[in-house]
Amino acid sequence: MDDSLRDLYQEVILDHSRHPRHFGKLEHATNTAQGYNPLCGDRVTIYLTVDKDDRIADVRFEGKGCAISQASASLMTDLIVGKTVSEAERLMAGFLSLVKGETVEGLSAGDRETLDVMAGVSAFPMRVKCATLAWHTMKSALEGGEAAKSE
Amino acid sequence: MTAQSKIGTAFDPAAAREDFAILSRTVYGKPLVYFDNGASAQKPRQVLDAMREFATTEYANVHRGVHFLSAAATERYEAARETVRKFLNAASAEEVVFTKGGTEAINLVAHSFAATRIQPGDEIVLSVMEHHSNIVPWHFLRERYGAVLRWVDVRDDGSLDADALDAAIGDRTRLVAITHISNVLGTVTPLKEIVARAHAKGVPMLADGCQGAVHEIVDVRDLDVDFYVLTGHKLYGPTGIGALYAKKAHLKGMRPFNGGGEMIREVTRDLVTYADPPARFEAGTPPIIESVGLAAALDYLSGFDREAVKAHEHDLLAYAREGVRQFNWLRVIGDAPGKASILSFEAEGMHAHDLATILDREGVAVRAGHHCAQPLMERFAVASTTRASFALYNTRAEVDAMLGALAKARKILG
Numbered sequence: 180m181d182d183s184l185r186d187l188y189q190e191v192i193l194d195h196s197r198h199p200r201h202f203g204k205l206e207h208a209t210n211t212a213q214g215y216n217p218l219c220g221d222r223v224t225i226y227l228t229v230d231k232d233d234r235i236a237d238v239r240f241e242g243k244g245c246a247i248s249q250a251s252a253s254l255m256t257d258l259i260v261g262k263t264v265s266e267a268e269r270l271m272a273g274f275l276s277l278v279k280g281e282t283v284e285g286l287s288a289g290d291r292e293t294l295d296v297m298a299g300v301s302a303f304p305m306r307v308k309c310a311t312l313a314w315h316t317m318k319s320a321l322e323g324g325e326a327a328k329s330e
Numbered sequence: 331m332t333a334q335s336k337i338g339t340a341f342d343p344a345a346a347r348e349d350f351a352i353l354s355r356t357v358y359g360k361p362l363v364y365f366d367n368g369a370s371a372q373k374p375r376q377v378l379d380a381m382r383e384f385a386t387t388e389y390a391n392v393h394r395g396v397h398f399l400s401a402a403a404t405e406r407y408e409a410a411r412e413t414v415r416k417f418l419n420a421a422s423a424e425e426v427v428f429t430k431g432g433t434e435a436i437n438l439v440a441h442s443f444a445a446t447r448i449q450p451g452d453e454i455v456l457s458v459m460e461h462h463s464n465i466v467p468w469h470f471l472r473e474r475y476g477a478v479l480r481w482v483d484v485r486d487d488g489s490l491d492a493d494a495l496d497a498a499i500g501d502r503t504r505l506v507a508i509t510h511i512s513n514v515l516g517t518v519t520p521l522k523e524i525v526a527r528a529h530a531k532g533v534p535m536l537a538d539g540c541q542g543a544v545h546e547i548v549d550v551r552d553l554d555v556d557f558y559v560l561t562g563h564k565l566y567g568p569t570g571i572g573a574l575y576a577k578k579a580h581l582k583g584m585r586p587f588n589g590g591g592e593m594i595r596e597v598t599r600d601l602v603t604y605a606d607p608p609a610r611f612e613a614g615t616p617p618i619i620e621s622v623g624l625a626a627a628l629d630y631l632s633g634f635d636r637e638a639v640k641a642h643e644h645d646l647l648a649y650a651r652e653g654v655r656q657f658n659w660l661r662v663i664g665d666a667p668g669k670a671s672i673l674s675f676e677a678e679g680m681h682a683h684d685l686a687t688i689l690d691r692e693g694v695a696v697r698a699g700h701h702c703a704q705p706l707m708e709r710f711a712v713a714s715t716t717r718a719s720f721a722l723y724n725t726r727a728e729v730d731a732m733l734g735a736l737a738k739a740r741k742i743l744g
Binding site for chain 2: 181183184187188193218219220221222243244245246247303305306309
């Protein structure tokens with residue numbers, strides 16, 4: 180098989196897409212946002228509970244999409260639980276750099292290692308938006324819940 | 331059809347492929363299999379050569395200068411209009427308006443014809459399988475003038491129910507706007523019957539022929555259709571040009587679309603009078619080189635026995651349809667009798683974009699997504715589909731390559 184395809188659809192990604200973590204709706208969420216990719220019609224909803232210390236206490240996501248978008252959302256939820264809002268924003272900036280094939284800064288070694296499975300996306304420019312949809316939606320949820328587009 | 335006696339005449343796709351240099355390239359080290367013809371077709375050298383030859387020997391602006399080149403270019407531009415007339419069997423070249431594509435042609439009809447007839451509550455009848463280009467202009471009329479959109483469903487096999495359509499046409503219907511061929515399902519609509527039913531109630535009919543003109547032999551006089559829209563780039567021609575056929579009686583009464591040069595009779599400080607059709611609807615410098623390319627494309631297509639081309643495309647479709655039966659995880663959407671060579675499908679547990687990415691790495695270019703037909707996606711309860719659309723230059727061997735790539739995708743994602 181094509182090496183870049185093997186990178187893109189590695190087992191961890193497929194596992195996350197088939198068995199997404201934190202999937203579902205969060206009752207009493209403090210922040211929610213919906214994301215939409217107009218290119219493919221994929222949708223995602225992010226639910227967050229942000230506590231009074233600005234810490235993300237809980238997260239869920241709902242939606243339908245390709246393996247890349249589902250795995251990316253699932254990985255993201257794994258990583259942002261327990262983080263403060265500003266830590267989550269740093270995580271997102273690092274993730275965006277990673278999938279665009281740019282130099283990645285500001286990620287802890289552990290987060291970097293977890294997210295590394297998504298690095299293969301950078302070889303597929305047409306698929307970067309699939310990977311970033313959930314992250315943009317998370318950002319808009321943190322910012323107050325305007326509908327996000329994967330741009 | 332008059333070509334009945336020619337059915338069975340050999341059409342040689344291998345020979346036609348020689349005209350399309352791009353088909354011999356590779357992608358990711360694999361031979362290109364181009365099955366995204368529904369989005370845009372490749373261009374034969376005859377089209378590219380004609381544009382180059384014109385641009386290097388006869389190009390100037392049209393209808394303006396008195397100089398040699400302007401006259402030559404005007405002649406070529408008007409000759410292209412005549413070629414479109416002939417292709418559609420319109421009564422007069424004055425019934426052919428050049429546009430920048432199918433989308434602009436439909437917007438032109440919406441603005442210059444339909445909008446002037448709409449009172450709040452008046453209706454436009456559409457089918458659920460329309461492309462967004464034959465939906466959004468009518469939504470504009472809904473937003474701006476209070477038009478009501480009446481939707482005609484398709485059957486589960488993707489065919490259009492003419493009786494349901496008939497029932498949707500009422501006293502307040504001002505236009506029926508239906509595609510000739512669905513860009514997703516491949517369904518060929520019974521255009522002549524639709525026109526007859528609309529006319530029986532005094533309602534004009536617009537046909538979106540962006541796919542239809544590619545795969546069917548169109549005779550607008552036989553169809554008696556009021557408006558027929560085509561686009562150049564799906565017809566093996568260049569981008570940036572399309573055409574609107576409209577009956578002369580309609581065009582004469584229609585208000586201008588864009589305002590600018592070429593479309594006026596006289597402009598003073600206080601008033602403006604407009605040119606006769608088709609110039610009235612062609613404001614600004616038109617796509618001149620593209621018109622020559624479009625004419626070359628139509629000549630190219632018309633140079634084949636089109637019934638034989640159609641038979642070849644149908645053979646590819648039937649072969650692919652049969653081939654995908656081996657995959658019990660794959661569901662074809664759209665099986666209307668007599669459909670055109672467009673195959674859309676959904677794969678269990680595999681998103682269309684993942685599938686298309688893997689096919690791409692095998693050299694197979696297909697379309698994945700909603701195909702600018704979201705109401706249809708809703709009708710079939712899918713977010714997106716994967717679509718292979720076949721052109722005259724495609725082959726059974728290419729279908730085999732796609733089937734192999736699909737099996738591989740299943741291995742990776744399944």
